[in-house]
Structure formats: structure tokens, C-alpha cells
Amino acid sequence: MDSVDSREEEAPLVAAGEPLINHARDAHILSFAFLFIFSAYGAAQNLESTVNTEQDLGTTSMGILYLSFTLFSLVASPMVRNLGSKNALVLGTTGYLLFIASNLKPSWYTMVPASVYLGFAASLIWVGQGTYLTSAARSHAKDCHLHEGTVIGNFNGEFWGMFASTQVIGNLLTLVLLKNGKEGESISGTTLLFTVFLGSMILGTILMCFLHKRDGNGDLQKQSASFSSSVGSLLMSVISPLCDKKMLLIIPLLAYSGLQQAFVWAEFTKHVITPALGASGVGGAMAVYGAADAICSLVAGRFTSGLSSITLIVSGGAFLQMLVLLWLLLKYSLTSGILGYVYPLLMSVIWGVGDGVFNTQINAILGMLFRRNTEAAFAQLKVWQSATTAVVFFISPLITMHAMLLVMVVGLCISMAGFLILILHVEKAFSSGS
Template structure:
């Protein structure tokens, strides 16, 4: 359901900008109004969420003391995973998952999709990305049954993304005709598959390895993903596409190496305990 937001949001963009006037004030203003309404509705609905009461609702403790102790507890929970070698080996893969998301949103749409399909085509290409992301998230989640399957699925996702990155770095150039339309859509689909793999498998991996502190571990997931996304958006105006692709490939190699080393260590520990 989370991954499907990219499909729905980009279909809305495609519908509102399909006339090819995406750069006009009226087209972008209408798009921003729709997204603002959606964001406002989501924020209002979020206010109705309630945390489950672990003590069965037996009285409320002192609010000031509870707040300070809660802040300290949250900080400890967020920092504690950084002292675990397993988390340190996962962080490069988490960071790469954020890098590749920001790369698709910022660089891929700017340098690959827009020259080939125009501004109005960005919504369509990203809708393809979102559709394959959602489908792959569902399929990968269903196939996940343990560390061996996580390793296999992550390796497959990394491999297909590496193919696209190498294609863009070494061979790709904007072409006209049918292939000029198909190539960006094909790359968007493959990148969506990779994103779906990383999102589901990182969550599964963290759930498997950090059962005693899932809250702190999942906080690390969002912290490093968000930091990587921010880095790409800040770097985007000052770096070329080729340099970004080299950085992405380097980050991918480091991330996969750390992940495979982690899986070997975990399997070895499991075998020795058995």
C-alpha cells in the first residue's frame, strides 16, 4: 500500500499535465492544490491514530516526568543500534536505498525522462516506476521466508539496478522514435523493481535481526534513508549525471559487500549455535 502511492500520485500528475503545459502557472498550480489537499487530509486522519496502551489503560503517570523519561528512552533506543556491528553493516544498504530513490526523483526525471518524453511524460514514467515498485513490494514480501531468501532477493534487486546504472553510464543516449519512449519506461520499471526489493527486504532484515529493539532499528532505517535523499537533492545542482552514476555504483558495491558479509556472519553464528 505504501509503494502504491507513487503510482497513484504520478497518475494524477500525468492526468493534470497531459496537455504538455506542465511548465505553465495554471497546470502546476492545479497540481499543487491537489497534492496539498491530499496532504491535509492525510495529516487530519493521522491525528486519529492512537498508540496501544501497554499497561491496559491503568491510570496516567505524571506528564512532565513521563515526558522527560520518554525523551531519554527514545534517544537511547535510537542510538543503541549504532553500537551493533550488524547495524553498521546494514547502514550502507539503507543509505543506498535512499540514494537510489532520490536519484530517480531528481536525476533520472531531469536527465533521462524529460528530454525523451517531455515534462508531461514525467508523470507517466514515474507511474510505471510506482506500479512496478508496488508489484515487486507485494511479490518480494510474499516470497520472504528467512535470511537466505532475503539474500537472494536483495542480490537480484541490486543486480538489475546495477544494469540500469551501467547502461546510463556507458551506452545510453536520448533517441527519437519508439525506442526513445520505450527505453525510459523500461529503465523506470527496472528501477521500480529494485526499490520495491530494497524497501521490503530491509524491513524484513531489520525485523529478523533486531527483535529486541525494533523501534530503534527502524528509526535508523528512516534516518539514513532521509539523510541520503537530502544529500542527493543538495548535490544535484552541482554535480553531473555521470559523476552521480559513478557515486551510485560505488555506493551499491559497498552496500552489497557489507550486506553479503553480514549474511555470512549471521549464517555462521547460526550454524555454530546449532
């Protein structure tokens, strides 16, 4: 008995062949995988309206893509739960690969099906990303005895900082590979560019395969049986988040986060950057925007520790974007000289800071407040983001810049009102012990 007891005392706490998972390593891999994939996709998205101009193939494809993204995001939560977040991430990359490949031979027969499928794949990869990163952060905090909110903020700061860098890298690649011809005119340059994009995406997909799985088999099997047993469970996964008061209060902010991104792509570059800097200046302005976004994401993530810090950071980002909106609405006019170049770039920096704030803090607060149904929370994020993005792409040619600015101001005010009420509601619930 003594020998048996001694052997038990000397036995390692972790059995051989069962090493501890390095959660920070998974966060690094996920961030670099998205860097490779979205450096290619982001730059390709910026080029769609200029390289595929025949019958507005590029812009129409983007509208179809985001409409598909919206519809599939409604049912992405049970799909991700059924597949597992790692498998959803890997499967999601296939849509981006197909979309870039279709740009090598652009036509209605290649681009439209690829856009529809990318909408499906994007819903998987983004819900999978939010779920996976939050799970990694929670596990890291638990294993290392750290404050969960701080770790979630740090992981999101790193991820969104890397993601925002894709605007810089992608635009620089475009600038270098298309420098010998105007956009859309250099066929060989465009082919080379999309071939490089395809290679970058393949590297990102390979990196995804090195992620650890984070879904328990028992939970996965139970969810799979529930998902396949009836349509009712699928409908409940779509409707149940909308019965949560916390979700209803944060939905306006989720919608605005998509609206402010689409505003940059569809309106700001067209009505502010191009008149001041010319079409060739769009890439440089977007690179500046991306650099500010990346730096702010890293900084904001480091300062995130809980609801109070999130409230202050989001309020600061909203204030900065409101300044830009009021500037454009009330005082801005095209000027000559050095200020004509400085003002648009300054607005790009300020807007990029706001975008970095919204990306890091929204993902952090969803991870903190919706622990029981993380997939559904991130699915709602993508539903509302993609819906507002699709709306902007479709209505942009139909309304004036002034009208769009008014929509943005009203949207920002409503979203911040809902957000602040949410914070008060959550703090009241915590203080009452419910």
C-alpha cells in the same frame, strides 16, 4: 463446588468486551491510510521544482525538509516509544497536512516552517510505521501459529505495494487536473490540485484513527520516565544502535536505499527521461516506475520467508539496478525512433523493481533482526535514507550525471558487501547457538 467448577469450565477464554485484535485488519488500514496520504504528498513533491520556481523556493524547501527529516530521525526512536506507535502515526500526518496547506499560499514564510515541521512529523510517521507493522505481523503470526518471517514479508509486501501505487495515482491526478495548462502556469488548476491533495490527506488521517493501539501501558510508562529523567537516555538511544555490529553492517544498504530513490527524483528524470520523452513524459515514466514498484513489492513480500529468501531477493534487485547503472554509464545514448521511447521506460521498470525489492526486504530484515529495539532500528533506516536523499538534492546541481553514476555504482557495491557479510554473521551466530 461442582457448580462453581462447571461455571469456570463453561466460561469463555476471552472475556466479554475484550475481543481479539484483527492484526491483518490493522495492516490493511495502515496501508490504505498511507495510500491516501502519499498519493498526495508524492505528487506534490514531484511538482515542487516546477510550481514554486521563484528563487528556487520549491527545491530549497525540499532540501530543508530532508535535512530536518535526518536530524529529527536521530531522536525519533525514544519519541515514538514515548508516544506509542499509533499516536506517532496520527501526529505524523499533521506535518503532511501543513505542508500541502502551505502550497496553497506558497512563500518563504509558509513553505520553510512547514518543511521544517514536516521533517519532524516524517520521522515520527515512518519510525511509527515500521514499528507498528512489525508488531502487527509478529502478533498475527503468534495468534495464528504462522511462521513469523513469512507474515512479516506478507505484511510488508502489501504495505509497500500499496505505497508504490501512490506514484501511479498521484501522477494521474496531476495529469488530469493540470491538463489545461503547463505545469506552474495554471494557478487555478494548481490550487484545485492541492485542495484535492489536502482532502486525500484528511481521509488518510481519519483512517489512522481506527488503528488499534499496540503499546503496553507498563512499558510506555517506564520508557516515559526514563526519557524525561535525563538527557543521557536520549543520547544512548541515538548511539546504542551504532554499537551493534549487525546495524553497522546494514547501514550502507540503508543509505543506498535512500540514494537510489533520490537518484530517480533528481537525476534520472532530469538527464534520461526529459531529453527522451520531454517534460510531459516525466509523469508517465514515473507512473510506469510506480506500477513496477508496486507489483514487485507484492510479489517480493509473498516470497519472503527468512534470511535465505531475503538474501536472494535483495541480490536480484541489486543486480537489476547495477545493470541499469552500467547501461547508463557505458552504453546508453539518446536515440531516435521507437527505441528512444522504449529504453527510458524499460529502465524505469527495472529501477522500480529494484526499489520494490529494497523497500520490502530491508523492512523485513530490520523487523527480524532487531526485535528488542525495533523503534531504534527503523529510526536508523530513516536517518540514513533521508540523509542521502538530502545530499543528492543539494549536490545534484554541482556534479555531472557521469559522476553521480559512479557514486551510485560504488555505493551499491559497498552496500551489498556489507549486507552479505551481515547475513554470514547472523547465520554463523544462529548455527553456534548464540
